[in-house]
Amino acid sequence: MAIAQVRIPEGKIPEWMGFDGLVQLISVDGQRTVGCPYWDLVADVGAEQLRDLYRDMTVVRRIDAEAMALQRQGELGLWAPLLGQEAAQVGSARALQPDDFVFPSYREHGVAYCRGVDPVAMLRLWRGTALSGWDPTDFGIATPAIIVGSQALHATGYALGILLDGAPSAAVAYFGDGASSEGDVAEAFGFAASYTVPVVFVCQNNQWAISEPVRLQSHASIARRGEGYGIPGIEVDGNDVLAVLAATRLALARAYAGQGPTLIEAVTYRLGPHTTSDDPTRYRSHVEEDEWRAKDPLVRLRALLQAEGLVDDTFDTDVNAAADEAAATLRRGCLALADPAPDALFEHVYAAPHPLLEEERAAYAEYLATLDPEA
């Protein structure tokens, strides 16, 4: 599904940017909020698009759950679940255009899904059969950055390239509340503001950087972090898919219009562990988790759909079948991901031949040949 690009009148951008406070279009109980100017940014989103967003979020959640299961069953070495962040990811990714380029961190499976990446390809990294999984240029999304914050600079440089090319597109960096403390993010803000490049910084503040609560990173709003650099911020309810879509559209419109970087803080919550190796019971309470579970982005969107009569048995059957099919395909694909041959170790280190590497490759092949295959 793709939501068509809407034409956002440049003249109105300052008005939207002037809105002060948390952008929320769907309340926690699934009601349309009243009075938020950001409604204008999603005026084109009708019943079909709302249902599509719900379908995306459901499928993404199902893929995430299946990957968790695959890890627990020993088929993946690790997985970083996105549970709870479906709206922040689908809402922002569905605002993007094909020529935009995304620089994700390692939890953006939902963003990658929306960019068209095969979820099986995403698993290659987590199964350990590769260090990444897809061709960035095929989908307009780089492969995951594991060094948190490093990709904010890559997005800024890519956006500088867009600016030099005079192209009508933008680069988008995804990072978390933890990465917001990294020097590279600060440097990215500095470069992006100095060159007025078309970049959008999407910080998913999921409240936890492994065991560290966001208040350890900062006592002030992340959305306002850019102000000192001259980068305006938008604080958006990250569990509200429409609000995130609207905020990202606005930030992209600023980028396309040559108005430079925007920082979006999508306030959300990581309902699962940091990764499958993590144990959140050691550092946070069930009470807190329950509070956030009550703000579940899928439950909220479903409530809106129900209130507006957009859900029926056919729709549910259809969505559930799509999710089940995605999970089954993922599982099949995962199990079919074979270990690479040892020689692959030496591939793609350099573009041009490298004598040392060739020597080591030959020596290792020679060594392997001495091993007794019967032993």
Add this chain to the structure above:
Amino acid sequence: MATMSLGKALNAGLRVALERDPKVVLMGEDIGKLGGVFRVTEGLQRDFGERRVIDTPLAESGVIGTAVGLALRGYRPVCEIQFDGFVYPAFDQIVSQVAKLRYRNEGRVSMPLTIRIPYGGGIGAVEHHSESPEVYFAHTAGLRVVTPSNAGDAHRMIQQAIASDDPVVFFEPKRRYWEKDEVDEAAPLSAVALDKARVVMEGTDVTVAAYGPMVATALDAARIGEAEGISIEVIDLRSLSPLDFHTIEASVHKTGRLVVAHEASVFCGLGAEIAARVSERCFYHLESPVRRVGGFATPYPASKMERHFLPDADRILYEVDRCLQAA
């Protein structure tokens, strides 16, 4: 043939690269109007504009990290790190991103960056302005590390580095910036490959392998040795990763003795790798143990002490003598 200083030769090489490929962009601190603190980029912003020769904020990780993004967009960035000791804030972007992106992405992504770093001592500078950090980068798979020792090589090698689809860390021997040499601007780039060492003086008794700023010192030592009746062969390594072992081995086969000289601390320096390889491959050709001469296991000292830290011709000859005296 033109005679020009090493710094001017780099400037001329950068100019050719900018002319030849519109995707080449220069980035760094003070490289625009000022022309860089060593004037290596002098006049380039004037002639190619602010979109090709880009002054950056003072943030080295930012310089390299944004260059990564530019490379992903199809550009060929040439980054200047102002001084050797300023590269460490960019270390993460260089070793974790620049070096690994091709491998991580199974060859689908190229990182044709050139990272220029003036390095080494001998200019009476304050702290952080005289270091030799080349081994950190030579140790990192995915990077190529090269260093010219003279104007002719500087002119050619900077163009080859920029044309390379691999990231190249390009170390410039800053105390040699003003030394003049013949530059054949018409010679084809392919005349000498970027990763080949060169025998710059032939000899028969001892091989001295050096690179960057130490090549001139090694040549001085060879001339003094000649007057004393010692025939020294001098190799300019030029490329530190990959190392051209063929040239080193061929020379050691001939002389049977090897001294490796560099400004960087001897411990875990490039000389250690060369000594290990030579002992593996040339053991039965060696007449004496491989000797190393270089910086001490100290931080780079205050300028009034740097003459003790930096190997000079005499310290090289001292090690040459020890090779010759070995039974």
